[in-house]
Amino acid sequence: MSVETSKQPAVTGTVPTELIRIEGVTKRFGENTVLDGLDLSVDAGRHVTLIGPSGSGKTTILRLLMTLAEPDEGTITVAGQRLFPAPEKQVREVRKKIGMVFQQFNLFPNMSVLRNLTEAPVRVLGLSKDEAEARARELLDLVGLADKCDAKPTRLSGGQQQRVAIARALAMRPQVLLLDEVTSALDPELVAGVLDLLRDIARSTDITMLCVTHEMGFARDISDQVLMFDAGRVIEAGPPEKIFGDPERERTREFISAVL
Amino acid sequence: MTWDWGAVADFLPYFGKGLVVTLEALALGSLISFALGLVWTLLMRAPTRWVRWPVGVFTEFVRDTPLLVQLFFLFYVLPEAGVTLSPLTTGVLGLGLHYSTYTMQVYRAGIEAVPAGQWEAATALSLPVRRTWTAVVLPQAVRRVVPPLGNYVIAMLKDTPMLMTIGVLEMLGRARLVSQQHFQFTEPLTVIGIAFVVVSYLASLLLRTLERRLVR
Amino acid sequence: MTAGLWKIILQGVGVTLQLLVYSALLAAAMSFVAGAARTHRSRLVRFVAGLYTEVFRGTSALVMIFWVFFVLPVAFGWQLVPMWAGTLALGLTYGAYGAEIVRGALAAVDPAQREGGIALGFTPWQRLRLILLPQAVPEMIPSFSNLLIELLKGTALVSITGMGDLAFSGNLVRLALQQSAQIYGYLLLIYFVIAFLLTRGMRGLERRLKAEVAR
Numbered sequence: 001m002s003v004e005t006s007k008q009p010a011v012t013g014t015v016p017t018e019l020i021r022i023e024g025v026t027k028r029f030g031e032n033t034v035l036d037g038l039d040l041s042v043d044a045g046r047h048v049t050l051i052g053p054s055g056s057g058k059t060t061i062l063r064l065l066m067t068l069a070e071p072d073e074g075t076i077t078v079a080g081q082r083l084f085p086a087p088e089k090q091v092r093e094v095r096k097k098i099g100m101v102f103q104q105f106n107l108f109p110n111m112s113v114l115r116n117l118t119e120a121p122v123r124v125l126g127l128s129k130d131e132a133e134a135r136a137r138e139l140l141d142l143v144g145l146a147d148k149c150d151a152k153p154t155r156l157s158g159g160q161q162q163r164v165a166i167a168r169a170l171a172m173r174p175q176v177l178l179l180d181e182v183t184s185a186l187d188p189e190l191v192a193g194v195l196d197l198l199r200d201i202a203r204s205t206d207i208t209m210l211c212v213t214h215e216m217g218f219a220r221d222i223s224d225q226v227l228m229f230d231a232g233r234v235i236e237a238g239p240p241e242k243i244f245g246d247p248e249r250e251r252t253r254e255f256i257s258a259v260l
Numbered sequence: 261m262t263w264d265w266g267a268v269a270d271f272l273p274y275f276g277k278g279l280v281v282t283l284e285a286l287a288l289g290s291l292i293s294f295a296l297g298l299v300w301t302l303l304m305r306a307p308t309r310w311v312r313w314p315v316g317v318f319t320e321f322v323r324d325t326p327l328l329v330q331l332f333f334l335f336y337v338l339p340e341a342g343v344t345l346s347p348l349t350t351g352v353l354g355l356g357l358h359y360s361t362y363t364m365q366v367y368r369a370g371i372e373a374v375p376a377g378q379w380e381a382a383t384a385l386s387l388p389v390r391r392t393w394t395a396v397v398l399p400q401a402v403r404r405v406v407p408p409l410g411n412y413v414i415a416m417l418k419d420t421p422m423l424m425t426i427g428v429l430e431m432l433g434r435a436r437l438v439s440q441q442h443f444q445f446t447e448p449l450t451v452i453g454i455a456f457v458v459v460s461y462l463a464s465l466l467l468r469t470l471e472r473r474l475v476r
Numbered sequence: 477m478t479a480g481l482w483k484i485i486l487q488g489v490g491v492t493l494q495l496l497v498y499s500a501l502l503a504a505a506m507s508f509v510a511g512a513a514r515t516h517r518s519r520l521v522r523f524v525a526g527l528y529t530e531v532f533r534g535t536s537a538l539v540m541i542f543w544v545f546f547v548l549p550v551a552f553g554w555q556l557v558p559m560w561a562g563t564l565a566l567g568l569t570y571g572a573y574g575a576e577i578v579r580g581a582l583a584a585v586d587p588a589q590r591e592g593g594i595a596l597g598f599t600p601w602q603r604l605r606l607i608l609l610p611q612a613v614p615e616m617i618p619s620f621s622n623l624l625i626e627l628l629k630g631t632a633l634v635s636i637t638g639m640g641d642l643a644f645s646g647n648l649v650r651l652a653l654q655q656s657a658q659i660y661g662y663l664l665l666i667y668f669v670i671a672f673l674l675t676r677g678m679r680g681l682e683r684r685l686k687a688e689v690a691r
Binding site for chain 3: 066067068092095096098099100102104106107108109110111119120123124125168169172
Binding site: 262321324325326327328329330332333336337340341417418419420421422424425432435436439445446449450452453456457458460461464 | 530531533534535536537538539540542543546547550551625628629630631632633635636643646647650656657660661663664667668671672675
């Protein structure tokens, strides 16, 4: 199985290239500070998992990267291009590099499954219809839903919808994939299928992944780095063995033992 | 284009008179529509469809046909039947009848919006029917009824110029009269055009304030 | 009633239907343009669209008709053919109400759909055309159906300017016959039949559109 990704070469040798840089980012909703002067750097090809109690700002980081929200302070740079403020055209260029999978799937109910996958590659990337369809069918095959091409998304189970949503994000061949609690809205028996798919993608591609999840086993499997969030800050970061095995902070230890 | 402030000044006294008639027609028309709409609503809850069906057809007929033609009907047919009314009275009746077919929908929606659990609770407490309506259903329905009723009053305001066609000298009637006497169309018509925008905008602001109070 | 008088009424029906179609088309265009513009990023665009809806919803359709028929020619020298003057006055007025329907239906689409569109890199125009409108349009149909009936009723207002629509023809026939009850009864019945057919048509359209999305 293989998924073709960005044209950018995979991380080679010992010189990692920085893909995402977040500096001094603060985000407030009214009185509430969800991100508090956050600094973060992610190298190309890395798989980073964001854990922490709800409301600690994990999802907000993904939404800022996807330009679904704007920071109040600080700068965000993706592949050397700065966001906020940036001209609309540059923002769209950055968006092409980033794919996102949402908790609630956000498939378009007015389009067939296949069109959900082909619409953006055709309209945004300028692929021919045939090219886009071939790519879409390949991806639907990968997620095990090749027979659902013509179905409307609302006819699918939650797990199937989420697999379509993952395929839809991959159809854009993003350099970065943002995964926002992708299994939280699923019935328990459907979670494993989606996580297995993501494991495969993590293993077989060089896509940079930022993943917000409460599935600690999954986080341990795929991550190069785990970030523990609390009150809008990263309070601890490290490889999964360290964070899950022997965390330094008491807060991290408490959180992990509470969710496991 | 030439704009003559003198013509505006000449028109203003007539405008004042017209505004009074407009507001008079609006107030009386609203009251009739509120009351008559309630009658329709109650009749539509009658146990027999021999009442519900004719009322339903009649009100839909009135709602889906032009008020203007209804005004002509009342104005020319009532005297033939021996009922002689002043133009203003005829106009007010027409407005009230036409809009009663809208207010009845508002009342029905307001009553239906009271959750079934409220009726059941009243039954469980053995409240008499009368008490169920006055103490439980209506107070809850009123909150939902006032905002849409207000919107229909504003809509009625914008239909009052039709009364001009049967000889009522409301704002538009006055403007036309002055226009014809002085051959000055632009200023009177523009003044009342602006007056309608201003009055209905103020009314909608007032209504929004009222709505916020009620929702609380 | 003689055949000749019926012919006058039928011509009136023709004019009313013609005016209805033209002004409905203009109103629909204004509804979508102004309704979508009220969701635009630019504050200026939103303001202009909001001003249009507030002013034209605030004004009286009949006053508007008078203004277009009698003030435009005098003040600006724009003497429009009556059919176009009527279309302009009715289309702009009812378009302002339609714009509120469009705005409301767009606002009712799950905001997550917009975010899904952003995440795939669609432009705002593409999001509107490909994602939001296809989902919002079926929801607009019942309100548009009501508005269409209001517009049909509104077309009778042009009779005051002497345009030969159904209401005007009815007045002519009444002058000839002096039987008000009968003539205005027929008139109302014809309007009611047209309204009934329009409502039926819109209901069919709604069913088809909803089936399309849910399939």
